[in-house]
Amino acid sequence: MITDTDKFPHGSLEKKSRPGELAIRGFLFFCGVVSIATTIGILYELGKESWLFFGDERVSVVEFLTHTVWQPQAGVFGILPLVLGTVLISVVAIVVAVPIGLASAIYLSEYASRRVRGIIKPLLEVLVGIPTVVYGFFALTFVTPILRSTLGTDVVGFFNVLSPGIVVGILIVPLVSSLSEDALSAVPDSLRQAAYGLGASKLEVSLRIVVPAAISGVAAGIVVAISRAVGETMVVTLAAGAAPRNFGWGDSILGYILNPLEPAQAMTGYIVVTASGDLGYNTIDYNSIFAIGLTLFFMTLGLNALSRRFVKRFRQVYE
C-alpha cells in the first residue's frame, strides 16, 4: 500500500491535497474573468441606458440611425450629423497619416541602416505616447491659426475639420508605420533579391513586390489607425467645435456636407460636452450619450476585428 511506512519511510505517496493551490487558482481564474465582466459591463450599461433613451416616445431607433438632424432641444435625434463629423475628421486624418506612415515604413525597412532605424523608430513611437489633450492644445493654438492665416480667416472657421483632422493624422502615423514596417520586414528577402537580380530598381521592388506582398499587414495598420481616429476624443472636442453639422439630403455636397473648413462636432466630442454640462442624469439629452457610446463601441469593435483578420492573414502567409 502506498501508505505503508516500512516501504515508504519518507511519507505517503498519495497526492497531498493542497487547498492553498486551489485558492490561488481560483483567485487567478477570477482575475481572468474580470476582463469578461468588463465587456459584459460595457454592453450592459450602455445597453440599459440606451434602452431608456430609445424607450422615450420622442425617439425611435430608425430615426436615430437614419435622420440627418441632431437637435436635442427640439427633440430631434438623428445620429448621422455626428457620424458625419467623425467620418470627416477620420478621413482627413487618414489622408495625412497613410502617405506619411507608409512612406516612413518603406524608408525604414528598405532604405535605412540599422542605426538610423534604431533612432527613428522610438522617435515615431513618441508621437503616439503624447497625451491627446496636448495634441488638442497644439491643434487649437498652432494649426488652426496657421490654417487661418494662410487660407484666410473668412475661408476657414475657427472651429473646423481640417485642424483636428491633421493633428489626429499626425497622432496615428506611428500606428500605420509600425504595423506596416513589421509587415514589410516580414516579407522574405528572397523576393527582393530575385527582383534585384532581374534588374529592378528600389522603387519598383518596394512598390511592386514588397508592398503588395505585405498588403495585409499594411491594411491592418491602416484599419487600426482608422479605429483610433474614430475613437479620438480630446483633439476633436477642443478643435472641431460644438455644433453638429446638421444637414439635409438636398444640401450641396462639396459646399456644405463635406466642407472641411466649417465646424463639425464628432460623436466623441458630443459625449464629452454633454457629460460635462449641467444636465441631470435621467434627461433624454443625457441618455443620448449612451446610445452614441454604444454606436461608437460597435464601430470600433468592427474595425478592430477587421484589422485582426488582416493581421492573421499576413502572419499566415510567412510563418
Added chain:
Amino acid sequence: MSVEAPVRPVHYPTDAEYLEDLGGRQRRAQWFQLFCLLMLAVAVLALATLLYTIVNDSFGLTAVVNQNDPAAVVAELGYDPEITGLGDLSYDELVGLLAANVSSGVGRRLEREQRFYEDRLVFESNGVWIEICGSAEPPDGCARGPRGQSDLLQLVNERVVAPDVIASYQLVPSLLDPQGFESEVAEGFATGRFGEYTPEQARIEWRAWFNWTFLTTPSSATPETAGIRTAILGSAWIVLITVLFAVPVGVGAAIYLVEFARPSRFNDLVQTNINNLAGVPSIIYGMLGLAIFVRVLEPATQGRTVLSAGLTLGLLTLPVVIISSQEALKAVPDSLRHAGMSLGATRWQTVRAQVLPVALPGILTGTILAVARAIGETAPLILVGAAGFITSDPSGPFSSFTALPIQIFQWTSFPQEEFRNIAAAASIALLLLLLTLNAVAVILRNRYARRA
C-alpha cells in the same frame, strides 16, 4: 491537335529599349527615395513643432500690472523693500495684509474654505462659525487644519498684489526681438486695448510660466497666480488607485492565461475579449465608470471621487497590463517550468519561485508603460466627473479631484491668452513626467535584456 494554353507573346526589350528606359527608371527611383525620406522628415518635424509650440508658449516677456506693488506693500509695513520681500513677512503680517485688502465677504469665504488660525477667527464671528459648522453640510474649513505659510503667501499674492498680465510674448520672439514687444505694448496703450491701465503702471518683465512655483502652487481662478499642485496631487492619487487595482488583477489574469489555462473555447474567448478591450476608445471606459462606479456603486465610492476615477482608469489599463504581462511570461523559457515541476513542485510553486522572478522586469516595464498611458488620459476623467475648479488638494480616496490633463483641457478651452501660457506650462510638466516614466521603463528593459 493537342490542347495547350495559348502562349502569350512576351516582349523582351531589346538592348536599346532597355538602356533608353534605364535613366528614367533610376531617376524615378531616386525621387521615390527622396519622397519617403521627406515623409519621414515630416513626421519628425511635426513632433518637433509640437514640442516647440509648447516651450514657446511657456516662457517669455510679459507686461504686468500689479494692483498693489509688492515693494510698496512691504514698505508700508515699515520694512526696507530692498531687503525684505513678501515672502519674508510673518504669517500674522500676511493675514493682516489680507484682512486690509480683501472685502469681508471674500474673507469669510476664504476662511470657510480653510481657516487661518487654529484658535481664532479672522473674518467670521464665533457664533456664526459654530452655527455653520453644526449645520447639515459644514464647509471644508470646519474640519481642516489652518493654512500653511506658502498657501497664505500665494493667497496674498493673488488677492493683494493681484498681478494682471495684460500682454505676453512667446519665447523665441522674446529672445530675438524684445523691442518688438515693447512697441507692441506701447501700441496697445495707444489704442486703448488695456482698459484703464496707464503705461506707468505696467512693468515689462521676463516670466517663466513653467517654474518651481508653478509646480507647487494650487490652482486658482486667475491665470497669473495659478499652479498645478492640486492637479499633480490629484493625478498622483488616481494613479495610485489605478495601479493598486490594475496590477494585481492584470498580472493575475496573465498568469492564469499563460500558466494555468488549458486551450479551450472559453479561454480563447477570454483572450479575444482582452484583445478587443485593448482597442476600445477610452471614452467608452469613461461611460462605464460613470455608470457603474459613480452611479450604481455610489454608496461605496461616494460618487465623483478619486476612487471612482482610479477604478475607471484601472479598467482602462487592465487589458494593456494583461497583454504585456503575458508577453513577459511567455518569454520565460519552458525549461524553467519543466525543471520545477519535474522536482515535484506544484504549478503555483513553479510559477511563484521560478517563472515570476524571471518575468518580473518585463511585467514591471509593461506596467510602467501602462501607467504612463493612464496619466495622460483625459476623456474618462471628464466623464467620471473631474471637478472643473478645485483649489483644495485631494486628501483621500473620497475627495473630489482634478487631474493634470483635465487642467490642461480646461485652460486650453478658455480663450484668454494667459491661459494659453499656463496650459503650455502644464503640458511641459505632463510631458516631463511621461518622459521620466518611459525612461525608467526603457532603463529597466535594457538592464533586463543584458542579464538574460
